[in-house]
Amino acid sequence: MTATPSPARPVITDAAASDRYEAHLDGELAGVLEYKVKRGRIALIHTEVLPVHEGRGVGSALVRFALDDARRRERRVIATCPYVKDYLTRHPENDDIVVGRGPAEDS
Numbered sequence: 001m002t003a004t005p006s007p008a009r010p011v012i013t014d015a016a017a018s019d020r021y022e023a024h025l026d027g028e029l030a031g032v033l034e035y036k037v038k039r040g041r042i043a044l045i046h047t048e049v050l051p052v053h054e055g056r057g058v059g060s061a062l063v064r065f066a067l068d069d070a071r072r073r074e075r076r077v078i079a080t081c082p083y084v085k086d087y088l089t090r091h092p093e094n095d096d097i098v099v100g101r102g103p104a105e106d107s
Helices: 058-072 082-089 093-097
Strands: 011-016 020-025 029-038 041-049 076-079
Touching: 011 058, 020 041, 020 058, 020 082, 029 058, 041 082, 058 076, 058 082, 058 093, 076 093, 082 093
Parallel strands: 041 076
Antiparallel strands: 011 020, 020 029, 029 041
């Protein structure tokens, strides 16, 4: 019996100088999530996964990383990217840090 290799998990880093999170698979750039930080908030603006890496969970991993990073830095999240909004609809456990969704609403 031959073992099927498990898919590689993306390695995600904060490329702060470029205002984006980067996901790498096998050392190759697989996707990015662009953001802007202002006044204790992070706006998640645009998610893009390179076509060769689509369907491998790269986009979800980027959003998860961004949300965990925002929580760790005590930032509120503004979701402007349609992919991020869709992710948040599927994962309401993150609503507490999302502007317009959580109980501790900011103006």
